[in-house]
Amino acid sequence: MSAALLRHPRLISLEGGEGAGKTTAINAIHACLRAHGHEVVLTREPGGTPLAERIRALVLKPDEAIAGEPLSAEAELLLVFAARAQHVRQVIQPALRRGAFVLTDRFTDSSYAYQGGGRGLDATWIADLERRVVGLLPGLTLLLDVDVETGRARANGRDLWPDRIESEQDDFFQRVRAVFRERAQQDPQRFALVDASQVQQQVAADVVARVEQFLHNGEGA
Numbered sequence: 001m002s003a004a005l006l007r008h009p010r011l012i013s014l015e016g017g018e019g020a021g022k023t024t025a026i027n028a029i030h031a032c033l034r035a036h037g038h039e040v041v042l043t044r045e046p047g048g049t050p051l052a053e054r055i056r057a058l059v060l061k062p063d064e065a066i067a068g069e070p071l072s073a074e075a076e077l078l079l080v081f082a083a084r085a086q087h088v089r090q091v092i093q094p095a096l097r098r099g100a101f102v103l104t105d106r107f108t109d110s111s112y113a114y115q116g117g118g119r120g121l122d123a124t125w126i127a128d129l130e131r132r133v134v135g136l137l138p139g140l141t142l143l144l145d146v147d148v149e150t151g152r153a154r155a156n157g158r159d160l161w162p163d164r165i166e167s168e169q170d171d172f173f174q175r176v177r178a179v180f181r182e183r184a185q186q187d188p189q190r191f192a193l194v195d196a197s198q199v200q201q202q203v204a205a206d207v208v209a210r211v212e213q214f215l216h217n218g219e220g221a
């Protein structure tokens, strides 16, 4: 694969911290794209293929046989990129080639935020993997932004069994949020920042408005 990044107009990603309301928002975007008559492949990361879903389980919910072995930040990064390599080749590229939209719950920005910001890994390493392994940038990235306390309060109410990453401390999530916001600021053409502290229906309405605007401007060609 070439080492350049192609921004694809039919690839849309949704990003955000814990408890940002991604599920309601992504279902609303899905319905919106379908109402415009588009084929939509709804998918997620880490995951989206059988193998990538297995990798997701290794990263987020390791079973008893391996749960006692600490997962290094470097291994975590390489695992999420291994999952992404499969996802891009097995699902995303074929869908884009046949003219479908791909709507993904998280993409490479999450690696910058969680493994770069949260774990403190070097962003140039992540950028190198992105160019070599992914090669694609979303045409539109919706970032659901909410302060860490509010997001965690929501997530805690929902998750009885927090996963490896949900079990991190607030300072980890502060760094995650800071990187997401920084990336959105650096690339306002691609990112739409949505205030996710609002009630979920309003968040969903805001993201749909941003998608409608994106389609209207002919960006989602």
Ligand code: TMP
Binding pocket: 044, 045, 046, 060, 080, 105, 106, 107, 108, 110, 111, 112, 114, 115, 165, 166
């Ligand atoms: P979620 O889809 O329920 O938000 O869970 C996915 C978790 O995986 C979330 O805590 C963020 C984390 N993650 C990474 O750490 N790096 C990545 O590259 C991706 C896609 C997700």
